[in-house]
Amino acid sequence: MNWQHQPRQSLGFFPTPVHPLSNLSAHLAGPQIYIKRDDLSGLALGGNKVRKLEFLLGDAMQQKADCIITAGAAQSNHCRQTAAAAAKLNLPCYLLLGGSAPTLAQGNVLLDKLFGATIIWAGQQRKGEGIEELAQQLMQKGMNPYVVPYGGSDALGSLGFTAALHELQQQIDELDEIVFASSSGATHAGLMLAKAELGLEVNLRGINIDKLNHGQQSFNQTIADLANSAAKQVALDKSFTASEVCLDDNYLGEGYGIIGDAEREAIMLLAETEGILLDPVYTAKAMAGLISRVRQGAYRSDQNILFWHTGGTPALFAYADDLLS
Numbered sequence: 001m002n003w004q005h006q007p008r009q010s011l012g013f014f015p016t017p018v019h020p021l022s023n024l025s026a027h028l029a030g031p032q033i034y035i036k037r038d039d040l041s042g043l044a045l046g047g048n049k050v051r052k053l054e055f056l057l058g059d060a061m062q063q064k065a066d067c068i069i070t071a072g073a074a075q076s077n078h079c080r081q082t083a084a085a086a087a088k089l090n091l092p093c094y095l096l097l098g099g100s101a102p103t104l105a106q107g108n109v110l111l112d113k114l115f116g117a118t119i120i121w122a123g124q125q126r127k128g129e130g131i132e133e134l135a136q137q138l139m140q141k142g143m144n145p146y147v148v149p150y151g152g153s154d155a156l157g158s159l160g161f162t163a164a165l166h167e168l169q170q171q172i173d174e175l176d177e178i179v180f181a182s183s184s185g186a187t188h189a190g191l192m193l194a195k196a197e198l199g200l201e202v203n204l205r206g207i208n209i210d211k212l213n214h215g216q217q218s219f220n221q222t223i224a225d226l227a228n229s230a231a232k233q234v235a236l237d238k239s240f241t242a243s244e245v246c247l248d249d250n251y252l253g254e255g256y257g258i259i260g261d262a263e264r265e266a267i268m269l270l271a272e273t274e275g276i277l278l279d280p281v282y283t284a285k286a287m288a289g290l291i292s293r294v295r296q297g298a299y300r301s302d303q304n305i306l307f308w309h310t311g312g313t314p315a316l317f318a319y320a321d322d323l324l325s
């Protein structure tokens with residue numbers, strides 16, 4: 001079975017737009033920079049998780065799940081998009097969020113509540129450590145929960161980005177590099193699978209945004225493992241090794257979700273030159289990485305670089321103090 005024949009639940013509006021960032025490119029005086037607008041993927045203020053959820057919830061529907069569980073950080077975009085998708089499918093949604101209940105629900109937490117999700121605050125655990133225990137509890141009550149893994153990153157979730165690169169290839173060719181934020185890994189893995197399948201030359205540069213993905217080797221291996229399991233899922237005869245994963249660890253800054261000068265500058269620059277909003281946790285770090293690389297002269301002026309905007313904009317509103325300080 002190839003990826004086109006996997007069960008899939010339509011949730012977003014695709015293809016998302018691709019367009020040049022002419023003002024930013026002129027400002028930086030480097031390569032031609034394009035953007036892929038997954039911040040406009042449609043569901044619940046958009047983002048890259050919609051692509052993964054089309055495959056994951058396609059599977060959930062086939063398994064006749066009667067509720068959805070997932071997990072993430074307090075300001076998880078993944079959880080917000082999952083809550084919206086579950087609402088659309090008329091399924092109760094349980095979210096395990098890191099931290100404790102805020103006094104004022106802001107950004108993604110506000111939206112989770114609007115989508116009617118049940119939030120369980122998980123303290124120190126922001127990576128879904130308690131997911132299986134919750135699934136067991138719901139099963140004991142006679143329910144049939146579907147567990148969407150942390151970040152939507154497993155073999156099925158990866159296929160969302162295999163489909164995405166096929167989509168992009170219809171829109172633009174002759175790209176030298178695609179730059180994107182990498183965190184739980186399926187965005188990177190799915191793109192790698194499609195690149196191999198299509199025989200493309202483009203470099204896939206994931207900007208690591210989470211210090212907990214420590215030791216470059218181990219996160220490279222996670223991404224290669226995801227790509228291998230996705231290949232197996234669709235019976236594609238491809239295999240990947242950690243050394244093939246282009247993961248850039250140079251822009252971790254102060255760590256996950258912490259805004260420093262580079263992230264703030266990236267958000268301001270894109271807002272002021274293009275009228276486009278980045279998010280504070282993922283795309284700001286990835287764009288800061290791209291800006292820094294252009295300034296270092298890492299690209300030639302005749303190269304075409306695409307920045308994949310993976311969404312996350314609602315989190316901006318939870319970071320007002322950090323952004324304007």
Ligand SMILES: *Cc1c(COP(=O)(O)O)cnc(C)c1O
Pocket residue numbers: 047048049077078151153181182183184185186187188279282283310311312313
């Ligand atoms: C989840 C997320 C990412 C990272 O994608 P992974 O597939 O988890 O690596 C990047 N940007 C935003 C806005 C996200 O929400």
